[in-house]
Amino acid sequence: MTKVIANATNKGGEGKTTMSIMLTEYAALVMNKKVLAIDLDPQANFSKYYLNLEYDHVYKGGKVPPLHPEYCPDEDTDWDGRSSIANIFYGEEVIPYPTSFTNIEILPAHSYKLQEAEAVTKSEVLDKVHLQLKRFVQLDEVKNEYDLIVIDTPPSKGPLTIAGIKACTDMVIPSQMEEDSIDGIYGMMQLWKQETYARPSExxxxxxxxxxxxxxxxxxxxxxxxxLKSLDSTKDFIIDKKIKERVIYGELRVKEDRPKSVFELPSSHVARKECESVCTTIMGRIFNHG
Ligand SMILES: Nc1ncnc2c1ncn2[C@@H]1O[C@H](COP(=O)(O)OP(=O)(O)O)[C@@H](O)[C@H]1O
Ligand SMILES: [Mg+2]
Known part of the structure; x- marks a missing residue:
């Protein structure tokens, strides 16, 4: 069964994108699984790591996906050559992009289209936003193609984050060990419970x-x-291993000719060892579960 991981917290800077990248690469490079990365955040950081995004000339400050390698301007007259996960919210087709890693494909963000997708009325939000991604990840052609789907979400509890959570089988909440971040964990756990109760019990x-x-x-x-390790509400969920503050995590986000994965560092590297340890635990909980 294809697993779908949503990395979510309503606060920015906690490590959603870092975790999205780490889990994607651990599954693809270490577990040899076929992975689809999905970027629901209009800030497009997950996409930017794998693709050379372009500036949006209309919506200033926004990013758009690059022209797709399969795009032929002479033949594809009804396609502008770009594909983004935002397209599913407009009832349009999507075509994942290859990345420099053979086992990783990505459906990138499109800043403006993602923001616009959220701007629907309350009565329309369930059908037009909340359920669209769930429908997409459950398509046979998607399930047959990928072993794992990793979703990065924006720092909010808005419709795009809810769409990510409704589509997922598994959720990961990254958090700094600081007061406001801990509050964020409880907020996300409430959302997790709420969405779990809304589902069929199986x-x-x-x-x-x-x-x-x-x-x-x-x-x-x-x-x-x-x-977190001692409280009844969190002790079963907190990962025993931590990710430390390390300059290397910022450095790995800087793209040179292609992104280098933490799992391509020497096997003795502390960052690689710590990421392997965390990812082994998380993937164990995901793939040995249901
Ligand atoms: N363990 C870490 N050590 C050092 N820098 C980190 C670490 N985790 C994340 N960062 C940096 O912090 C910033 C925010 O992290 P990010 O994963 O983008 O958070 P979010 O997606 O939740 O907003 C990024 O610049 C990232 O490189
Ligand atoms: Mg992010």
């Missing part, structure tokens, strides 16, 4: 992990981590 969302990210050797971080 299809709950598996909360595959709350992940402590950007952890430093300070008592504040240690105390929050210990608290």
């Amino acid at each position: 299809q709950p969302i598996n909360l595959a992990g709350i992940l402590a990210n950007r952890v430093r050797e300070v008592s504040l971080h240690k105390n929050f981590f210990e608290q």
Whole structure:
């Protein structure tokens, strides 16, 4: 069965995109699975990591996907040559892009179209936004093509994030060990429960992990981590291993001629070891579950 992971927290800067990249690459490079990356965030950071996005000349500050390698301007007269996950919210077809990793394809963000997709009335939001991604990931042609789908979401509890959660089988909540971030965890857990109760009982969302990210050797971080490990509401979900604050994670996001994966670093590298350890736990919880 194709698993669908949503990385979600309503706060920015917690590590959603970092985790989306890490889980995508662990599945593709280490587990040799075929992965589809989906970027629901209008900021397009997940897409930017794998593709050379272009500036939107109409919607300033926005990003658009590059021309698709399969696009032939002479033949494809009814296609502008770009494909984004935003297209599904307009009832249009999508064509995933290849990346420099053979096992990874991506449906990138289109800043303006994603933002516009959210601007529907309350009565339309369920059908036009919330359920569209779920319908897409359940298509036979999608399920047959990919072993895993990794969804990166925007830092909000808005319609796009809800769409990501409704479409997923498994959820990951990355969080810094800081006061406001911890509040964010509880907020996301509420959303997880709410969406799980709304589903048929045989299809709950598996909360595959709350992940402590950007952890430093300070008592504040240690105390929050210990608290999450001891509280009844969180102890079953907190991942025992943490991702520390390391410059290398920022450096890996800077693209040179192609992104280099943390899993291509020497096997003794601390960052690679810590990512392997975290991803092994999360993937174990995902693939050994239901
Ligand atoms: N463990 C870490 N150590 C150092 N920098 C990190 C770490 N995790 C994330 N970052 C950096 O913090 C910023 C925000 O992370 P990101 O994953 O983009 O968060 P989000 O998607 O939740 O907004 C990025 O610049 C990223 O490179
Ligand atoms: Mg992000």
